[in-house]
Structures are given as structure tokens and as C-alpha cells.
Amino acid sequence: MSTVVGEMDQHDDHHHHAPSGITRWLFTTNHKDIGSMYLWFSFIMFLVGGSMAMVIRAELFQPGLQLVDPHFFNQMTTVHGLIMVFGAVMPAFTGLANWMIPMMIGAPDMALPRMNNWSFWILPFAFAILLASLFMEGGGPAFGWTFYAPLSTTYSSDSTALFVFSVHIMGISSIMGAINVIVTIMNMRAPGMSYMKMPLFVWTWFITAFLLIAVMPVLAGAVTMVLTDKYFGTSFFDAAGGGDPVMFQHIFWFFGHPEVYIMILPSFGIVSAIIPAFSRKRLFGYSSMVYATAAIAGLSFLVWAHHMFTTGMPVFAELFFMYCTMLISVPTGVKVFNWVATMWRGSISFETPMLFALAFVILFTIGGFSGLMLAITPVDFQYHDTYFVVAHFHYVLVSGAIFSIMAAAYYWLPKWTGHMYDEGLAKLHFWASLISVNVLFFPMHFAGLAGMPRRIPDYSVQFADINQIVSIGGFAFGLSQLIFLWLVIKCVKGGKKAPAKPWEGAEGLEWTVPSPAPYHTFDTPPEVK
Amino acid sequence: MAEQPTKPDNTRIIRRLLLTVVGMFAFGFALVPLYNVFCDITGFNGRFTDGQAAANTRSVDTNRTVNVQFITRVNKGMPWGFEPEVSSVRIHPGETKVVNFLANNPTGQNMIAQAIPSVAPGEASLYLNKVECFCFNQQPLAAESKTAMPMQFYLDPDIPEHIHTVTLSYTMYDMTENATPDALAAIAQPVN
Structure with a gap:
């Protein structure tokens, strides 16, 4: 430990001026630089994955095969999912953690700055490998982001090895990031910053980091088994060799369900910071928020098989996983209640971060309710693998996770850039996104209930109208995000000077430092009352 | 710091x-x-171990004895000879027994046949469990040859008290024209 802290001291003492040019970014160990790189990377990946979604929606604009052949369509759905999960949402949260956690707990930097540099810089290589596989003979991964065996073993293209290695690298990056977050929070809090005084964003990330440590290695194991089954003659998932393809689903979803909470718990933290700030009240039920987050994380390990109700599980197991899944709505309900109670009789103003946070609460709750419907075993037999599932998880991930990331970006942009963003442009971005996201995803519920299966390039004609509406919503949502890109560039380049605390009701150590935040903050720990 | x-x-x-x-x-x-x-x-996922299958037959009811009779016949026009090695056995419910059935093909052609079982009284068919039977598959038999075909069975100990005799009859049908690929492969091998 002494060496790590020693290096950090040296860094703080002797290198107050950042090196310039590309080497600044390549060799930086500064949490703010690395946070910015994570955020830009995730935004680029958001646009790449988004353009794949545009290909999907263009093909589905009308029945029949128009633009792409089915094999390419499958690659688009697969890589869209992988990029959005591992390239957009997760790095965006890691970027926010890098920027905000040290400032929120009064630490000078992350605990392991060199590893921090590593965990970012291997990510571009992971996604370069994944995207390059699309151009290989036989195409890239086309088995869905869940890579069920035997689709990913017996029936996959030769590029599967590249997919496996890129997932390995993404996993290593996430694990290193999680270790860094845990060590930072445990060891680098300012004096007086007890665990139960930490901002909720720090708390939710702390719990998320433990989830990452627990399940990313299981994902690594699953892809390794796919690799050896495909290339080295093992039979983990091959019934002919004594394996079992259903076991793949158990292992995958043992990772996969905690993974979906990894993508939503930090959102809870963001919204728990923004709603009190713009309601000008303290957060209602702070400690119940902490316990609810921990409860959700714990329960996430007991519900994985609700993704597999139709695999022929015994009734007892179906009931067990159904009730455990429904139990999750209790701590989630506590959270939604607390947010609403925070706003109750607050002096609310509707700046863009608050608008996104409010949209998050409402739309995420809609996604939660459709999740409850899917949890009911008998009806899941109808909903399974239909567009109802697609609607559900896009409500929780796009209008949930992504909206919270947008809210966070607007909330902290003045702190990051030192400039106020263009509020008019931001409102335009919000309303365009809010309307188009609902045009995009809400009709999918009806398509799914009517029986339209997911992951198909063609569909029968009675779904044509719904799909046309969905596609129009999709194109509108995609274009709306370019407003955000323009807004961020504009805000970085200039704008009204931001004060240290641009939001009247905001609380937290990050607002005690000037805007933009100096390259080094809290070289001497702040006093925490 | x-x-x-x-x-x-x-x-x-x-x-x-x-x-x-x-x-x-x-x-x-x-x-x-x-x-x-x-x-x-x-036993989830459709897996049953040997232990469980054996456990069903373990409890042998030695207080009772049931007479199991065997009747065989061949379908009209079927040239085979077909008869049980013994005409009847007396067993305790739960006890496992193997009985051989003898078949011979007197013709000059390779043939494939299938035996179709029937149990009387019908009530007893629920309690007669065959562990292995030649009637599960088509039986190939080369020209002018004979064979012994095993049938392993036990009676469920839950068989009602009033059943003292169970009759198991088999009718042998000529399936040469409708043979399964497996049976054809089996008969093709020794001839060639």
C-alpha cells in the first residue's frame, strides 16, 4: 500500500501541471481525465450501438426483407445489445464514478490511479475486436447478446473466439474498475465521512461494485466454456458429450440478473441526488434507501431462473423464482416512495436534470411493472421471447438507466466544464427524447402481447402499423441524441460561467470546489460535519 | 496526507x-x-437415477404370489415359430423376473418382425412393468435361424389383492415391408 500512496503523493506534490497532447490522455492517472474519457467513450459507443438500432428499425419499418439479409440482422441485434450493455451504460457509470466519487467523499483521487488508467485503456481494444469481427468472413456474433449454447457453440461463425476475448477484456476492465471503487470508498473517505453520511450515488456504486466482483467472473467462466466447447472439444453444453445446453442458461443468468441491477443501481443514486436538489428538501428516508439498495443486490442472486420459465423447470422451482422476483418490487417500491415523498411539499423547479430524473421515476416504474407481469410464471409462457420483453427491458434500460445518465450529465456538466449548458437546447433534447422514447417503446408492448416474436428480421403483416410507429419513434429518438452531442460540445467550448454551486438546493462536497473542478481537488481533506 | x-x-x-x-x-x-x-x-430436468428405479422394485411382497401366464401366437400368414420358454411363472409382487421367448424363421429370407403385447385382465396392465422387452423394438431374424428374446418384468407391489392371475399375450407381426432403418441395418450386417 505504501508504494501506491507514495506514488500518489509524489504525483500530487510534483506534477500539478498536466502534461499536454495525446500523452496526457494515454498516461493520465487523474480521476477526472479518466472519468471524462470513460464518458466520451461511452457516448461514442452509444452512437455506434444506436446506429445498429437504426439498421434494425429500418429493416422492421415494413414486413418483408428490404435492406439487410437475416444473418446481418442477427449480427445487428447481437452487437447492439453487447455494445449498449458493456460499451455504453456500464462505462458511463464508471465514468461518473471516476469523476464524482472522489469529489463526493473528499478524496484527492481514486485509490489505485494506475490501475484506473489500465481499466479504461483496455476497453477501446475490447470493442475494436468486437466490431472488427463484423467484417470477418462468416460475420460477427449473431446469436443474441445472451449467446445461448448451442447457437454460440455448434452454430456460430468462426469469429466467436474474437467475441469471447472481447468479453474477457470488458470483464477484466469492469472488475478492475470495481476494485478501485471499493478500495477508494473504504480507505479514502475524508475524516468524518462515515458510511451513513456518504451520498447515495457513492452508496449505490459501492454495492454495484460488489455485484461486479461477484458476477463478472461467472460471465468470464461462461464465455470460456463456450470457447472450449467450440474450439477444444469439451462438452459443457453439448448433450451428445454428456453436457447440457440448459445449464448454459443457468450459468449465464446467474451472471445476467445481477448484471441488470449493475446497470440500474447507480441510476438510483443519481436520481437520489437530483430530486432533493431541485425539490429543495433533504432526501426522504436516506437509510431506507441504503438498505433497499442492499436488499435489491442480495435478491438479485435468487431470481436468475425467471428468464428461463419456459425451459421446462419443475413447478416448485418456477414458484420459488416467481415469488423471489416479485419480492424485489418491495425494496424498489420503497425507493420510488422515497423519491415521491422527497418531492412532496418541496419547492420544485424543473431544470433539465430534474426533468430527466422525473421521467426516470415514471418510466422506470412502468418498466418495473411490466417486469412484474413477466415474473408471473403462467403468463410468462405467453410473453416469453416476444416484443413485450423488448419493451420491458428498454423501458428500464433506456428510459431508466440512460435517462439517469443524461440527468447526471446535465446536473454535473457545469462542474465538469465550468460553463452552464444551453438550457433551451437541453429542454428541446429532453422533450424530443421523452416523446420519441415512448413512441418507440410503448407500442412494443402491444406488438408483444399480440404475439410478435423478438429477434426476427421479418414479421406477419398484422404487425405492420405498430412497427411503422415504433420505427418512426426510433429514428426520432436517435436524432434527438445528436442534440445532446451538440449541446455537450457547445458547453465544453464556452457558455455562461458556472458558479461553484449552480443549483440552489444541491448538497454535497462536489459543490464546495470551484467550477470547473480544479485538476486536483481535496489535496487536504475537507471537514465533514 | x-x-x-x-x-x-x-x-x-x-x-x-x-x-x-x-x-x-x-x-x-x-x-x-x-x-x-x-x-x-x-430428478429435475428429466433425470432419474438407477437408485430411484431400483427403489421402486425393492419392496417385495412375499406374502402374496401371483401366477403370470404367457400366451404367444403369430399373425395370419406369418410363417415364424414363436413360443415362450415357460408357459407360466409364479412370482411375488415386486420381484423381478426374466423370461425368454423363442422365435425361429423357417423361410429362406431374412425377416423382421414385431411383437405386440396385451395384458388380461386390463386392470392388471397398470401394475405389470417391463424393464426390458423384445417387444420394444423390431426384431430381425436371418433366414433359417432361431433366437431367444428376453423379457424382464416385475409386478408393482400395489397390484390389487383380488388379482391372482395375469395373462400376458404376444402376437408376432411380419414387419419386413415396414422395417425401421435400425432393424434393416441389423439384418443387413450378418447376411453380407
Whole structure:
């Protein structure tokens, strides 16, 4: 430990001026630089994955095969999912953690700055490998982001090895990031910053980091088994060799369900910071928020098989996983209640971060309710693998996770850039996104209930109208995000000077430092009352 | 960093977290044998162990004896000879027994046949369990040859008290024209 802290001291003492040019970014160990790189990377990946979604929606604009052949369509759905999960949402949260956690707990930097540099810089290589596989003979991964065996073993293209290695690298990056977050929070809090005084964003990330440590290695194991089954003659998932393809689903979803909470718990933290700030009240039920987050994380390990109700599980197991899944709505309900109670009789103003946070609460709750419907075993037999599932998880991930990331970006942009963003442009971005996201995803519920299966390039004609509406919503949502890109560039380049605390009701150590935040903050720990 | 000496050791936490990572990676692979053990014990996923199948036959009711008779015949026009080695056996419910059935093909052609069973009284058919039977598959028999075909069975100990005699009859049908690929392959081998 002494060496790590020693290096950090040296860094703080002797290198107050950042090196310039590309080497600044390549060799930086500064949490703010690395946070910015994570955020830009995730935004680029958001646009790449988004353009794949545009290909999907263009093909589905009308029945029949128009633009792409089915094999390419499958690659688009697969890589869209992988990029959005591992390239957009997760790095965006890691970027926010890098920027905000040290400032929120009064630490000078992350605990392991060199590893921090590593965990970012291997990510571009992971996604370069994944995207390059699309151009290989036989195409890239086309088995869905869940890579069920035997689709990913017996029936996959030769590029599967590249997919496996890129997932390995993404996993290593996430694990290193999680270790860094845990060590930072445990060891680098300012004096007086007890665990139960930490901002909720720090708390939710702390719990998320433990989830990452627990399940990313299981994902690594699953892809390794796919690799050896495909290339080295093992039979983990091959019934002919004594394996079992259903076991793949158990292992995958043992990772996969905690993974979906990894993508939503930090959102809870963001919204728990923004709603009190713009309601000008303290957060209602702070400690119940902490316990609810921990409860959700714990329960996430007991519900994985609700993704597999139709695999022929015994009734007892179906009931067990159904009730455990429904139990999750209790701590989630506590959270939604607390947010609403925070706003109750607050002096609310509707700046863009608050608008996104409010949209998050409402739309995420809609996604939660459709999740409850899917949890009911008998009806899941109808909903399974239909567009109802697609609607559900896009409500929780796009209008949930992504909206919270947008809210966070607007909330902290003045702190990051030192400039106020263009509020008019931001409102335009919000309303365009809010309307188009609902045009995009809400009709999918009806398509799914009517029986339209997911992951198909063609569909029968009675779904044509719904799909046309969905596609129009999709194109509108995609274009709306370019407003955000323009807004961020504009805000970085200039704008009204931001004060240290641009939001009247905001609380937290990050607002005690000037805007933009100096390259080094809290070289001497702040006093925490 | 005046408070540095009071801070806990980073490496201790890192070591524990890395151990957790390695442990969870191993756990992912440990799920493979765990899954098999779990399915074997519970019978989930359609798996039944030998232990369970045997357990059903373990309890032999020695207080009762049931007479099981065997009747055989061949379908009209079927040239085979077909008869049981013994015409009847007396067994305790739960006891496993093997009976051979003898068949001969007197013609100059390779033939394939299938036996169709029937049990009387019909009530008893629920309690007569065949572990293995020549009637499960088509039976090939080369020209001018004979064979002994085994049938292993037991009576469920739950068989009602009033059943003292069970008659199992087989009718042999000529299936040469409608043979399954498996049976054809079996007969093709020795001839060529």
C-alpha cells in the first residue's frame, strides 16, 4: 500500500501541471481525465450501438426483407445489445464514478490511479475486436447478446473466439474498475465521512461494485466454456458429450440478473441526488434507501431462473423464482416512495436534470411493472421471447438507466466544464427524447402481447402499423441524441460561467470546489460535519 | 496526507477482492458438477437415477404370489415359430423376473418382425412393468435361424389383492415391408 500512496503523493506534490497532447490522455492517472474519457467513450459507443438500432428499425419499418439479409440482422441485434450493455451504460457509470466519487467523499483521487488508467485503456481494444469481427468472413456474433449454447457453440461463425476475448477484456476492465471503487470508498473517505453520511450515488456504486466482483467472473467462466466447447472439444453444453445446453442458461443468468441491477443501481443514486436538489428538501428516508439498495443486490442472486420459465423447470422451482422476483418490487417500491415523498411539499423547479430524473421515476416504474407481469410464471409462457420483453427491458434500460445518465450529465456538466449548458437546447433534447422514447417503446408492448416474436428480421403483416410507429419513434429518438452531442460540445467550448454551486438546493462536497473542478481537488481533506 | 498512518491497508482489501474474483471464476465452473448433482438428486430436468428405479422394485411382497401366464401366437400368414420358454411363472409382487421367448424363421429370407403385447385382465396392465422387452423394438431374424428374446418384468407391489392371475399375450407381426432403418441395418450386417 505504501508504494501506491507514495506514488500518489509524489504525483500530487510534483506534477500539478498536466502534461499536454495525446500523452496526457494515454498516461493520465487523474480521476477526472479518466472519468471524462470513460464518458466520451461511452457516448461514442452509444452512437455506434444506436446506429445498429437504426439498421434494425429500418429493416422492421415494413414486413418483408428490404435492406439487410437475416444473418446481418442477427449480427445487428447481437452487437447492439453487447455494445449498449458493456460499451455504453456500464462505462458511463464508471465514468461518473471516476469523476464524482472522489469529489463526493473528499478524496484527492481514486485509490489505485494506475490501475484506473489500465481499466479504461483496455476497453477501446475490447470493442475494436468486437466490431472488427463484423467484417470477418462468416460475420460477427449473431446469436443474441445472451449467446445461448448451442447457437454460440455448434452454430456460430468462426469469429466467436474474437467475441469471447472481447468479453474477457470488458470483464477484466469492469472488475478492475470495481476494485478501485471499493478500495477508494473504504480507505479514502475524508475524516468524518462515515458510511451513513456518504451520498447515495457513492452508496449505490459501492454495492454495484460488489455485484461486479461477484458476477463478472461467472460471465468470464461462461464465455470460456463456450470457447472450449467450440474450439477444444469439451462438452459443457453439448448433450451428445454428456453436457447440457440448459445449464448454459443457468450459468449465464446467474451472471445476467445481477448484471441488470449493475446497470440500474447507480441510476438510483443519481436520481437520489437530483430530486432533493431541485425539490429543495433533504432526501426522504436516506437509510431506507441504503438498505433497499442492499436488499435489491442480495435478491438479485435468487431470481436468475425467471428468464428461463419456459425451459421446462419443475413447478416448485418456477414458484420459488416467481415469488423471489416479485419480492424485489418491495425494496424498489420503497425507493420510488422515497423519491415521491422527497418531492412532496418541496419547492420544485424543473431544470433539465430534474426533468430527466422525473421521467426516470415514471418510466422506470412502468418498466418495473411490466417486469412484474413477466415474473408471473403462467403468463410468462405467453410473453416469453416476444416484443413485450423488448419493451420491458428498454423501458428500464433506456428510459431508466440512460435517462439517469443524461440527468447526471446535465446536473454535473457545469462542474465538469465550468460553463452552464444551453438550457433551451437541453429542454428541446429532453422533450424530443421523452416523446420519441415512448413512441418507440410503448407500442412494443402491444406488438408483444399480440404475439410478435423478438429477434426476427421479418414479421406477419398484422404487425405492420405498430412497427411503422415504433420505427418512426426510433429514428426520432436517435436524432434527438445528436442534440445532446451538440449541446455537450457547445458547453465544453464556452457558455455562461458556472458558479461553484449552480443549483440552489444541491448538497454535497462536489459543490464546495470551484467550477470547473480544479485538476486536483481535496489535496487536504475537507471537514465533514 | 497527515492522516495516512491511520488509514487501513489497501493491499489487504485488494487481495481479498482478487481472491473473490478468482473464487467466483472457479464457482462458475463448479456450477457444472453442482448442476449435475442437483439434477441427479432431485430428478429435475428429466433425470432419474438407477437408485430411484431400483427403489421402486425393492419392496417385495412375499406374502402374496401371483401366477403370470404367457400366451404367444403369430399373425395370419406369418410363417415364424414363436413360443415362450415357460408357459407360466409364479412370482411375488415386486420381484423381478426374466423370461425368454423363442422365435425361429423357417423361410429362406431374412425377416423382421414385431411383437405386440396385451395384458388380461386390463386392470392388471397398470401394475405389470417391463424393464426390458423384445417387444420394444423390431426384431430381425436371418433366414433359417432361431433366437431367444428376453423379457424382464416385475409386478408393482400395489397390484390389487383380488388379482391372482395375469395373462400376458404376444402376437408376432411380419414387419419386413415396414422395417425401421435400425432393424434393416441389423439384418443387413450378418447376411453380407
